[in-house]
Each structure stands twice: as structure tokens, then as C-alpha cells.
Amino acid sequence: MPLSLAVLLSGRGSNFAAIHDAIERGVLDARITAVISNRPGAPGIERARQWGYPAHVVDHKQFADRAAHEVEVLRLLAAADPHVIALAGYMRLLSADFVARYPHRIVNIHPSLLPSFPGVDAQAQAVAYGVKVSGCTVHFVDEHLDAGPIIVQRALEVRDDDTGETLAARILVEEHIAYVDALVKLSRGRFRVDGRRVVFE
């Protein structure tokens, strides 16, 4: 049975596009049952419509508070009934209550080798710190920022002349591979979370 996926995004959704491509190419056995954006003008939601996916805008500015916005997102998710919720540049923090509804079923990607450089501007943080290797991390979302159990990481070399921007561009290429790889693993296999370790069986 294909993995049923919901995608949450706020922007261009380049990781969403990579997931879409992988499904089209037959690399990833999945079905996207909902794409939800909190921003009405997000290019990613335009793409979702073009590609024929159920596309929903839940504009957070139209809601009184975070909780009210999440109620509506959760309602749409409940209707779509996904196995996995993939965050693809979703610029809203999820509440602990939201996360608790989908334990080990919400996936995010971060442009560093966590636990190094959590938070914003991870690529620029890496350049400023002077690491010679960085990468990206696909992980389950838990109640802490950029801290859930890790599914896939990919490393790449940081060059002496890298800026945050040039490094971000190369990491993005790895992100697309890593995100698809993580979803392929989740689509294929049983796993357990042993302490913090995600172990595929």
C-alpha cells in the first residue's frame, strides 16, 4: 500500500517538489492526500494545484491565535488521514498538542547535521563556526525545536570560499535526496525508536 502523505509548507516547497518527482518517477511509493499552506501566496501551493493534489490554504492571519489555526489544520489532516505528515518549509512552530497527535509521524528537514546548528540560518551558522563538513537532517518532529529522532542525514564538504548562500544551495540538493530517502524508508519498512535511535528492521 502506498504511503499516504500530507505536506505542510509556507513557501516555494522545493522539498515538496522533490517528493512529487520521486512519486512520479516511481522511486517513492506514496500518495499525497493533502497539501496545506499557511500562506495564501506560497508558490508551493500553486504547484500543488497544478499537479492536481488536494490543496488547502489555512491562513494563520485569519485566526485569533495559534490554537485556533491548528484546529483547522488538524481538521484537514484528520480528513486526509495521512500516515506521515511531511513539513516542507513550514514556517509555523507546531504546538506540543499537535505533535502529540502524530507521534513519530511528522517529519521535518533541517539544513545542518544536527545536533550542530539548530535554529535559523543553520548554513550561515556552519560557515561562521568554520566546520569543514555540514549537511542536512531529516528527523521526526517532537516538542523541541530541531531535536526529534533522526531518520536520515547526508553530509557534504564545506569549502573555504563558501558563504551561507553558496552552502545553502549545495545543501538544498542534498535535502531533496535525503527527504525522498527518508520517506522511502518510512514507506518500506517497520522501524522502532530505541531511545533516540531510529532503527529500521
Add this chain to the structure above:
Amino acid sequence: MPLSLAVLLSGRGSNFAAIHDAIERGVLDARITAVISNRPGAPGIERARQWGYPAHVVDHKQFADRAAHEVEVLRLLAAADPHVIALAGYMRLLSADFVARYPHRIVNIHPSLLPSFPGVDAQAQAVAYGVKVSGCTVHFVDEHLDAGPIIVQRALEVRDDDTGETLAARILVEEHIAYVDALVKLSRGRFRVDGRRVVFE
């Protein structure tokens, strides 16, 4: 002119052996002018003697305190006059005064991709955290633990069935490559430390 090197160690000195091999093979243009151990029985100091290097034991237990021990080590180093001091499993913290004598000239290796997992048992820390990529870091020593500017890093995959021991064994192979690589870079090139970044020119 060959890079003149002093090596400080406390144990088997497997990174010292890798450096020695690289010199013998002509990969690294360096000359070892002193090998110093704080432990009389360290296998590394036996090797140093076998290989004909000036070998010195400065047993820290024979000194009243850290400062007195360092005075003797510094005296030997001053006589050997190395360009670079390579720590190869040297299990003594260097004082800030010691480090200040050799700014950007003391090199150490750590079995993780710093800034992840500083301190002891880095490999077991990595396994417990559940990272999928780890590695090793060759860095300049500054007054903070495992925090100086990074010269070389090498990454490797962490396997689902890794223990701290199996991961440590694979990282050690990378350490030998990384340490030699870092010393080759230091022997060849000018570099500057720009903020925290080590940039080779």
C-alpha cells in the same frame, strides 16, 4: 623545508603511528623532533623509541601540580622547536598559558563532527543521540575543550547496529587519514584564521 613536529601522547598513539607512516611513505613532508608522553608505559613512547625519534617521558605523577609538569614539557618543546605540536591521545588538559605559547600551532583530533559531541565518549554520545552521520575533527587547540578552529573533518555513516565501540573503530580509520591530511595542509600552505574559519590560501 619539512614541517617540524612534536607529538604529545599518553597511550597507544595510533594517530602518531599514522603520521609516522605518512612521513615514511613520503606523503607528509615533516620531521618529528620530539615525542613526549606523560605516561611511562605508553605503547606510543615505545614505538617512538623503536622508530628512532627523540622520546621523552614526563610523568605527571612526579610533579607537584599541573603547572610544574607543564614547565618541563614546555622546556622539552622549546628545545625541540617544533612548528606544530600534534596531540595524539594526550590525556592531559593544556592550561591556557600553555596554549597561548603556541597560538594556532597545537593540533588535536576529536572523534566526532564538532561542534556535535565534544568531551569524553564522543562515539557513544553519537550512537545514543541517534545521528546517522558522524566523523572526526582535526582542530587547533584553544583554551576551550574541543572548540578551536577546525582544519579538517571527515564524515562517515553511522549504522543502525553500531555500538560506541564499532563506531569508534571505523572513526579511527578516518582519524588517521584526517590527521595526516591536516598536517599535509599545514606543511604546504599558508593559512589564515578568519573569525573561526581556517582558510588555506
